[in-house]
Amino acid sequence: EPxxxxxxxxxxxxxxxxVILRCVPxxxxxxxxxxxQILGQKVEFxxxxxxxxxSEKSEIFDDQFSVERxxxxxxxxxxxxxxxxxxxxxFCASSMNRGPGNTIxxxxxxxxxxx
Amino acid sequence: xxxxxxxxxxxxxxEAASLELGCNYSYGGTVNLFWYVQYPGQHLxxxxxxxxxxxxxxxxxxxxxxxxxxxxxxxxxxxxVQWSDTAxxxxxxxxxxxxxxxxxxxxxxxx
Numbered sequence: 001e002p003x004x005x006x007x008x009x010x011x012x013x014x015x016x017x018x019v020i021l022r023c024v025p026x027x028x029x030x031x032x033x034x035x036x037q038i039l040g041q042k043v044e045f046x047x048x049x050x051x052x053x054x055s056e057k058s059e060i061f062d063d064q065f066s067v068e069r070x071x072x073x074x075x076x077x078x079x080x081x082x083x084x085x086x087x088x089x090x091f092c093a094s095s096m097n098r099g100p101g102n103t104i105x106x107x108x109x110x111x112x113x114x115x
Numbered sequence: 116x117x118x119x120x121x122x123x124x125x126x127x128x129x130e131a132a133s134l135e136l137g138c139n140y141s142y143g144g145t146v147n148l149f150w151y152v153q154y155p156g157q158h159l160x161x162x163x164x165x166x167x168x169x170x171x172x173x174x175x176x177x178x179x180x181x182x183x184x185x186x187x188x189x190x191x192x193x194x195x196v197q198w199s200d201t202a203x204x205x206x207x208x209x210x211x212x213x214x215x216x217x218x219x220x221x222x223x224x225x226x
Binding site: 041045102108 | 145147149151156157158159160161164166167205207209211212213214215216217218219
């Protein structure tokens, strides 16, 4: 079964550093997402991306965050200047469409630790 | 905005026990509901989903869920759990193409 793949699986970074999390969505999918889960909290929506632009973003997704699909296969999340509270598991996801019954497929997650 | 509540944070069962995990959502209109499972070290996997039709939905690995509109609930059930069901379970609702998740329920099954 096709999978969403993410790298790295775990990254430790110093506060203030830039981080790029990478994802390869399922190849024929058109919608891409980033979610995050802070330890002990809910999985939260960050951003959705379609047709090479952000289609929706949450209030968490402030100017420190950006997404890009640089080459038609990768989908990246950049955190420009990390803060301690950015420590979380970041999940990439993709889907074929957005209609009723649509299934969103998730990657294994990238665990980010900011020290 | 919709919200999803999972009332059980951690459930511990012995093998062969029956399972029911609660999920309630806030929205009163048409909903698409999902249960995802995350086994240790793995990605979120879809267990089952409801978007219309029969309110009793059967998923993979013997799981089922019942959509009860009057109770705003979508509880997950399995008649007899196995040690391999140890995982975290997430209920979610589709809101405009994105998923709104509950807090998750950690299930531990003792052999």
